[in-house]
Amino acid sequence: MLQSDTYRNNFIPLGDSGGEELMTSICTEPKFSIGQRCILVQTPQGNVLWDCITYLDPSTIEFIKSKGGLKAICISHPHYYTTHLEWALVFDCPVYIAEEDSEWLSRADSEKRRKFVDDESEEIVEGVSAIKTGGHFSGSLVLHCSLGGRKKLLIADSFVTTPSALYHIDRLPGTTSFAFMWAVPNMIPLPPAELVKMWHAIRPFEFESTHGAFVGQEVRDKNVKGRVLESMKIQTRAMGWHDHALLEQSWP
Structure with a gap:
């Protein structure tokens, strides 16, 4: 576990209304x-930590416990496994991870904290569900929740939030809100066959906002689900596909 007087964690509310007052970004500074970020999601049935960061210090423990502790941790994909066993031990809770990605685990779970998501979706606590989209990793997850009467999708970088997603008013046709990548740093996109699977995974779920892997990646739009599909189609056409099942999909 990272231990240093150089670092500290910041706690940043995502908003002050619409359920976002129940969501807090936790991120380490200086950047590590x-x-x-990870996101603390507060619900009456128990709090869920979405994703994980390395640094866990007394201030972070005190902050989370002051909000009611953790009922569960859910991690989107192996890039964010980091110190999840230490977090689970401190907060005495399980960690939900996709079964398909278990091959990437490198440490023994002596206390049996890990729970593997086998199905296409699994309710973590009432009103909060992990949805298996695949793509970025075979078992990549997103988290769907209803807070303050608003439905939200926490996407990490299973869906990569693009700059034009945050400045979408009067933007030019053909600009995306999301990218769908096998390797983000090397800019290797996912093929349409994977995109259509991802679309079918989230299609049954309604949501009015998405919340990405980094602070500030909030996309608030009642049509944000349509923007996900639009972005998938733009990526598909850009790769030279003009006749594919994904292009026939529609929403609503």
């Missing part, structure tokens, strides 16, 4: 590794 790729600088992803």
Whole structure:
């Protein structure tokens, strides 16, 4: 586990209404590794930590416990496995991970904290469900929740939030809100066959906002689900496909 007086974790509310007052970004400064955040999701049935960061210090433990502790941790994909066993031990809770990605685990789970998501979706606590999209990794997950009467999708980088997603008013046709990547740093996109599987995974779920892997990646739009599909189609056409099942999909 990272231990240093150099680092500290920041706690940043995602918003002050619409359920976002129940969501808090936790991220380490100065930036450590790729600088992803985890998100504390508060619900009456118990709190869920979405994804994980390396640094866990007394201030972070005190903050989370002041909000009611953790009922569960759910991790989107192996890039964010990091110190999840230490977090699970401190908060005495299980960690949900996709069964397909278990090959990437490198440490023994002596306390049996890990729970593997086998099905296409699994309810973590009431009103909060992990959805298996695959793509970025075979078992990549997103998290669907209803907070304050608003439905939200926490996407990590299973769906990569693009700059144009955050500045979408009057944007030019053909610009995307999301990218769908096998390797983000090397910019290797996923093929349409994977995109259509990802679309079918999330299609049954409604949501009005997405929340990405890094602080500030909030996309708020009642049509954000349509923007996910639009982005998939733009990526498909850009790769030279003009006759594919994905292009026939529609929403609503």
